[in-house]
Amino acid sequence: MNILSPSILAADFGHLAKQLEIVEKKNTGWVHVDVMDGMFVPSISFGMPVIASIRKQTGLFFDTHLMVIDPERYIDDFKKAGSDLLTVHVEACKDVSATLKHIKASGMKAGISLNPETDTEKLLPFVKDVDLVLVMSVHPGFGGQKFIPETLKKAERIKREIEMTNPSCRLEMDGGINLQNLKEVLAAGVDTIVAGTAVFGGDIEKNITEFEKIMF
Numbered sequence: 351m352n353i354l355s356p357s358i359l360a361a362d363f364g365h366l367a368k369q370l371e372i373v374e375k376k377n378t379g380w381v382h383v384d385v386m387d388g389m390f391v392p393s394i395s396f397g398m399p400v401i402a403s404i405r406k407q408t409g410l411f412f413d414t415h416l417m418v419i420d421p422e423r424y425i426d427d428f429k430k431a432g433s434d435l436l437t438v439h440v441e442a443c444k445d446v447s448a449t450l451k452h453i454k455a456s457g458m459k460a461g462i463s464l465n466p467e468t469d470t471e472k473l474l475p476f477v478k479d480v481d482l483v484l485v486m487s488v489h490p491g492f493g494g495q496k497f498i499p500e501t502l503k504k505a506e507r508i509k510r511e512i513e514m515t516n517p518s519c520r521l522e523m524d525g526g527i528n529l530q531n532l533k534e535v536l537a538a539g540v541d542t543i544v545a546g547t548a549v550f551g552g553d554i555e556k557n558i559t560e561f562e563k564i565m566f
């Protein structure tokens with residue numbers, strides 16, 4: 351089953367609780383939470399206090415994406431804040447396997463991600479150990495970027511690995527996805543769609559409905 355995971359990076363934080371209420375009402379189930387440290391990526395976003403605050407407002411599944419150096423330092427803190435799934439970057443971990451084991455031991459689902467310029471082969475050994483693989487279809491750090499078409503080949507290769515070694519693993523893509531390119535993203539085997547500007551820009555309920563018409 352396909353899942354839409356709207357990214358709150360594009361939300362209006364002055365009305366975040368209200369906007370999450372709209373997302374939850376539409377039964378997307380998930381919300382994507384981008385955490386950036388200003389080191390692994392140029393931007394700084396938000397951390398555990400914001401997640402803990404919005405956790406009190408919604409029952410949505412928190413699909414938390416850590417774009418931070420040495421993410422293993424914060425695993426237990428994100429669990430306490432209310433994250434349900436924690437995705438880390440293969441490029442950012444000192445010990446990827448140990449980090450994934452720690453995430454699972456904490457009671458969260460574990461995800462692994464890679465940047466557009468990273469060789470797909472560096473991620474494949476970890477597919478068997480995770481609940482989700484996230485393919486970045488833009489260079490991480492800023493919202494509203496243009497989709498990189500070449501990342502579709504990465505998704506196709508990872509999908510084949512998932513089918514061979516871990517069929518229950520979800521394949522997620524994040525960056526520049528909109529109604530115009532959604533079909534080709536799904537055709538590449540992606541079943542979990544992250545969309546920020548395309549959901550939170552304008553009429554949220556209408557935007558989600560338009561995504562659902564293509565996804566379901």
